[in-house]
Amino acid sequence: MEQTKKDVRQQFGQSAQSYVESKQHKDGNDLQKLVGMASITGKEELLDIATGGGHTANAFASRVRSVTALDLTKEMLAAAEKFIKGNGHHNVQFMEGDAEKLPFANETFDIVTCRIAPHHFPNIRDFLSEVNRVLKNNGQFLLDDNVAPEEKAFDEFYNTIEKIRDYSHFRAWKKSEWIQMLEDNGFEVGEWHRFEKVFIFEPWCNRMNLSDKEKEHLNSFILNASEEIKAKFAIKVENSRVVSFKGEAIVLKALKN
Numbered sequence: 001m002e003q004t005k006k007d008v009r010q011q012f013g014q015s016a017q018s019y020v021e022s023k024q025h026k027d028g029n030d031l032q033k034l035v036g037m038a039s040i041t042g043k044e045e046l047l048d049i050a051t052g053g054g055h056t057a058n059a060f061a062s063r064v065r066s067v068t069a070l071d072l073t074k075e076m077l078a079a080a081e082k083f084i085k086g087n088g089h090h091n092v093q094f095m096e097g098d099a100e101k102l103p104f105a106n107e108t109f110d111i112v113t114c115r116i117a118p119h120h121f122p123n124i125r126d127f128l129s130e131v132n133r134v135l136k137n138n139g140q141f142l143l144d145d146n147v148a149p150e151e152k153a154f155d156e157f158y159n160t161i162e163k164i165r166d167y168s169h170f171r172a173w174k175k176s177e178w179i180q181m182l183e184d185n186g187f188e189v190g191e192w193h194r195f196e197k198v199f200i201f202e203p204w205c206n207r208m209n210l211s212d213k214e215k216e217h218l219n220s221f222i223l224n225a226s227e228e229i230k231a232k233f234a235i236k237v238e239n240s241r242v243v244s245f246k247g248e249a250i251v252l253k254a255l256k257n
Contacts, residue, residue, distance in 0.1 A: 030144050031059055034144050037191055037251070038142055040063050042063065045108065045110050046111040047067075047068045047109045047111070047113070048068070048070065049070050050118075052117060053079060054079070058083065058084045058089065061084065061092050064091075069081075069092055070096075072098055074096055100123045102131075106134065107133075109134055109135055109139060111140045112134065112140070113143075113144075116146065119145055119169060119170060120169060124181065125185065128181055128182065132256055137256060138256060139256045141255070142252075143252050145250065149248070150174050154232050164217065164221060165210065175194065182252075186256060187254035187257065188254060190254065192253070193250070193251045195248060197249055199247055200243070201242045205218065219241060
């Protein structure tokens with residue numbers, strides 16, 4: 001499990017700026033939905049876990065009293081700080097830390113957010129337990145992450161291609177697994193939405209700095225998938241090259257019981 005975290009540091013340390021600039025992370029409709037689901041008065045203390053390029057922290061900074069942007073990777077934090085302060089937000093503090101071992105006292109935050117990151121966490125239940133611990137009673141947990149389809153073959157295909165692309169990928173969970181895990185860890189899911197996501201093959205690979213050989217392997221793996229998988233993921237191919245495919249994400253709001 002510690003190896004996974006070392007992998008995350010290595011992968012995202014070298015990819016920090018590309019995540020700040022990623023259109024999928026910066027402009028996704030899922031981010032607007034996440035912000036819209038929050039109940040905000042302007043007095044909230046918010047924690048953004050695995051802030052990455054800082055897009056979620058940036059989106060909430062003007063709406064709450066303060067934001068703490070936490071990430072495992074110092075290079076990501078530096079890129080996020082440059083991005084967020086460049087947008088004129090000065091109520092955001094940046095902290096290096098582990099999502100599964102949060103460096104905060106019990107019941108510190110009104111809102112905890114985490115977007116497009118938990119599929120890298122090797123101990124997902126520890127993460128959810130920690131979120132529950134640092135949230136105040138009736139605090140809001142706003143989650144947004146890529147998910148795997150419910151059917152086993154589709155689940156295995158999606159997680160396999162993500163692992164081939166990014167060795168720090170641990171698991172994209174199913175929608176049903178998320179709801180089960182949240183309820184098991186003291187949350188009540190009040191609202192959730194499913195989003196389709198189109199992954200453009202070249203930039204999707206380039207964010208992880210794949211070599212031409214690694215891209216070729218991944219391209220071949222996808223081309224050799226069954227017709228059912230190709231249909232499920234709407235895999236688009238031109239001249240024997242994968243152009244794009246569709247995945248999905250879940251965006252949800254859960255309250256601490």
